[in-house]
Amino acid sequence: MTTKDGNRAGRRGPYAKSEARRRAILDAAHAVFASRGYRGGSLQDVADQAGMSQTSLLHYFPSKSDLLMAVLARRDEITETANPADMAEGLAEVVFRTAKYNEDIPGVIELYTVLCAESLTEGHPGREYFADRFARLRQSYARRFTELQSEGKLRPGVDPQQAATSLVGLWDGLQTQWLLAPDEVDVAGSLRGFFDLVTLP
Amino acid sequence: MTTKDGNRAGRRGPYAKSEARRRAILDAAHAVFASRGYRGGSLQDVADQAGMSQTSLLHYFPSKSDLLMAVLARRDEITETANPADMAEGLAEVVFRTAKYNEDIPGVIELYTVLCAESLTEGHPGREYFADRFARLRQSYARRFTELQSEGKLRPGVDPQQAATSLVGLWDGLQTQWLLAPDEVDVAGSLRGFFDLVTLP
Numbered sequence: 500m501t502t503k504d505g506n507r508a509g510r511r512g513p514y515a516k517s518e519a520r521r522r523a524i525l526d527a528a529h530a531v532f533a534s535r536g537y538r539g540g541s542l543q544d545v546a547d548q549a550g551m552s553q554t555s556l557l558h559y560f561p562s563k564s565d566l567l568m569a570v571l572a573r574r575d576e577i578t579e580t581a582n583p584a585d586m587a588e589g590l591a592e593v594v595f596r597t598a599k600y601n602e603d604i605p606g607v608i609e610l611y612t613v614l615c616a617e618s619l620t621e622g623h624p625g626r627e628y629f630a631d632r633f634a635r636l637r638q639s640y641a642r643r644f645t646e647l648q649s650e651g652k653l654r655p656g657v658d659p660q661q662a663a664t665s666l667v668g669l670w671d672g673l674q675t676q677w678l679l680a681p682d683e684v685d686v687a688g689s690l691r692g693f694f695d696l697v698t699l700p
Numbered sequence: 701m702t703t704k705d706g707n708r709a710g711r712r713g714p715y716a717k718s719e720a721r722r723r724a725i726l727d728a729a730h731a732v733f734a735s736r737g738y739r740g741g742s743l744q745d746v747a748d749q750a751g752m753s754q755t756s757l758l759h760y761f762p763s764k765s766d767l768l769m770a771v772l773a774r775r776d777e778i779t780e781t782a783n784p785a786d787m788a789e790g791l792a793e794v795v796f797r798t799a800k801y802n803e804d805i806p807g808v809i810e811l812y813t814v815l816c817a818e819s820l821t822e823g824h825p826g827r828e829y830f831a832d833r834f835a836r837l838r839q840s841y842a843r844r845f846t847e848l849q850s851e852g853k854l855r856p857g858v859d860p861q862q863a864a865t866s867l868v869g870l871w872d873g874l875q876t877q878w879l880l881a882p883d884e885v886d887v888a889g890s891l892r893g894f895f896d897l898v899t900l901p
Contacts (some may be wrong), residue, residue, distance in 0.1 A: 540741035616817030672869025
């Protein structure tokens with residue numbers, strides 16, 4: 500308890516101010532990259548939006564690609580804090596809950612969608628992040644589908660690895676359509692339809 | 701026959717030259733936009749790649765957004781010429797055949813993926829094209845799934861509209877993963893898995 504209070508008091512000092520500015524830059528970069536892309540949004544745009552000079556900004560993030568990586572890490576943090584892994588929960592439940600949560604944060608989804616596709620372009624600093632993310636997700640989902648299979652809860656004929664790759668792809672592809680036509684596309688509903696097909700009650 | 705020959709002769713003249721330059725610009729723009737995005741690739745980059753001045757280029761395409769729309773129309777042309785609609789063919793067959801064909805044109809798929817997500821950004825001239833394309837695809841697939849349903853070939857419980865939206869999303873999402881990990885992701889195979897789930901033999 501004492502330690503906790505001590506920490507809290509400490510955060511009111513210069514460290515807290517520095518953290519607040521760092522956070523302000525990340526929020527500004529998030530908004531700029533989501534609405535203009537990484538290549539289309541300049542450091543000056545981010546500095547303007549954060550209300551500071553580009554020189555001050557570079558004190559916190561020495562390069563534009565450092566800033567990008569920090570924004571992506573912050574995105575992961577937002578997603579994971581809002582959706583802490585609960586081991587008792589089934590894969591389908593985690594997926595629906597996250598998909599419903601995502602409906603309220605279109606800006607975060609847009610950032611993800613825009614940067615993911617942009618990372619395919621020549622020399623983009625985000626490419627490895629997205630390649631790793633996909634590989635990790637496929638692996639993690641495949642493990643869960645294999646567990647379901649061994650519990651007799653996967654529809655016969657469904658391959659756990661292919662189901663994992665398809666779930667990752669379906670989710671991303673649905674989000675893109677949803678961003679362009681939010682009233683016509685129900686991401687969580689379609690993901691539920693996918694689970695109804697691949698799993699058994 | 702005479703008319704045909706007449707046309708052919710005519711295409712050797714100034715019109716043919718103009719057409720060839722127009723095509724060279726489109727090919728250059730395709731390469732530049734696929735590797736750098738629409739915002740990241742400049743008209744100067746396109747002119748350089750096509751081996752002409754920016755002034756000459758602007759004679760053919762008065763603005764960068766005109767060039768983008770022409771590149772997207774050209775992409776549709778490539779795809780449709782290679783995969784002419786065959787009414788006798790089932791939806792699943794058209795999808796697999798197109799997916800297999802796409803494996804040989806990663807540059808075209810990359811262009812599509814990069815521009816589609818980039819079109820979500822503020823004031824992007826491609827946004828309407830992609831929104832329309834998705835709406836049209838969803839409608840067309842939903843019609844085909846409804847036909848399958850009336851023939852008793854859709855799995856009971858599957859909603860034709862949701863299956864259509866999911867097919868569009870799945871295909872796009874798989875392509876993105878494939879572009880980042882071509883050896884690990886089998887787009888056509890996963891689409892086949894989807895059809896195995898939603899349709900009945």
